[in-house]
Amino acid sequence: MSQEAPAQAVLGPSGPAPVGRSTRSGRPARKNARRRLVRTTRPWVLLSPALVLLAVLLLVPLVRVAQLSFQDYGLRELASGTTNYVGFANYLEILGSEFLWRTVLPNTVGFAFVCVVLTVTLGTVVALFLNTLGNTWRVLCSTAIMVAWAVPAVTGTYVLIWIFDPLNGLVANVLADVGIIEAGTVNWFTDRLGFYAIATLNVVHHGFPFIAITVLAGLMTVPTELYEAAKIDGAGAWRRFWKITVPMLKPVFAVVTILSTIWDFKVFTQIYLMPGGNGGNPAVFNLGVWSYIESFAQGKYGMGSAIAVLLTLILLSITVVYMRTLFKEEDL
Structure with missing residues (x-):
């Protein structure tokens, strides 16, 4: 035991x-x-x-711009290295300015809206056309339209300035030859609507290839059996587009629309390089150009920084919508 x-x-x-x-x-x-x-x-x-x-x-310059937006910072402060904090005075002056609400903001928002609608529409039409081609022609045409994407914005802007030159431009000479206008009597760059019509043509021409290639990639993932079944049921091309293509490519359209909105809100080069856009014609200013003119032409760096912060907040809001859209599509 x-x-x-x-x-x-x-x-x-x-x-x-x-x-x-x-x-x-x-x-x-x-x-x-x-x-x-x-x-x-x-x-x-x-x-x-x-x-x-x-x-x-990015972060350090952004913080510095935010600091300057709360200061009355000009050439004197820049030379002496001093600071002059004024709180929200710059923001109150900007938000209380009629120039912002009557000119700058309508130019920015209206121009971005028109450009986004035209760019997405043209890009979608081109993508639908490319999707009907064979592989060889699709590659050739896609390469051709990507030239517009590859051309720098500066080059494209100067080409359009030459085309619409009031004296020796292609458009003025053609219209003068057919007797519609007299050469040298019409300057489209001085008129607000004419100015932004040319800028819209420039931005849409430069931006539609990205939309076309992106939508084309989405179209190539749609099963052809869906279109064949719709044809058997008697659905036309327009009905097939709205009932099959649009629902299937809804995430793609959401992404390209929000990206185009972000890009078109912060357009600077195409506006600044055109006659009058660099300060000669305040009626054509958008938020980006107005911030640049206030900072580097007028020497009001605090005011220009405040305008830049407002533009950044608008773009951040759009980016938040973009990210939420992506997450919702992933959840689906």
């Missing part, structure tokens, strides 16, 4: 006692914790160089 009792105590009722189990079970737990830590920190370690670069190039 005395020998069986210790043996039973060692073996226990269900077998040998787990000698050293706590030590052995602690090692896998620590290994799993280290693995989780590595999996969590590894992406951030790999992204750290890019994040540091973005912080230096």
Whole structure:
């Protein structure tokens, strides 16, 4: 009995006692914790160089612009290195200005709205056309339209300035030859609507290839069986587009629309380089040009920074809508 009792105590009722189990079970737990830590920190370690670069190039200047927007900062403060904080005075002056509500904001919002509608519409039409072509012609035509995307905005703007030149431009000469106008009597750049009509043509021409290629990529993922079944049921091309193409490509249209809105809200080059856009004609200013003129032409860096902050807030709001749209589409 005395020998069986210790043996039973060692073996226990269900077998040998787990000698050293706590030590052995602690090692896998620590290994799993280290693995989780590595999996969590590894992406951030790999992204750290890019994040540091973005912080230096984007975050620091953004913080500096935000600081300047609360100051009455001009050439005197720039030369002396002093600061003159005025709180929200710059923002109150901007928001209380009739020039903002009657000229700058309508130019910015109206121009962006028209450009987005025309760009998305033209890009979709071109994508539908490319989708009907064979592989060889599709590649050739896609390459051709991408030339407009590859041309810098500066080059495209100067080409349109030459085309619509009031004296020797192509449009003025053609209209003069057919007797509609007299050469040199009409200057489209001085008129607000004419100015933005040319700018719209420039932006749409430069932006529609991105829409076309993106929508084309979406069209190529739509099963052809859906269109064949719709044809059998008697649906025409217009009905097939609205009942099949649009619902299937709704995420694509949402993305290209929001991206185009962001790009067209902050158009600067196409406006500034046109005659009158660099300060000679205040009636054609948008938020980007107005901020630049106030800062570097007038020497009111605080006021220009406040305008830039307002534009940034608008773009951030659009970006939030864009991100929420993407997340909703992923949830679907």
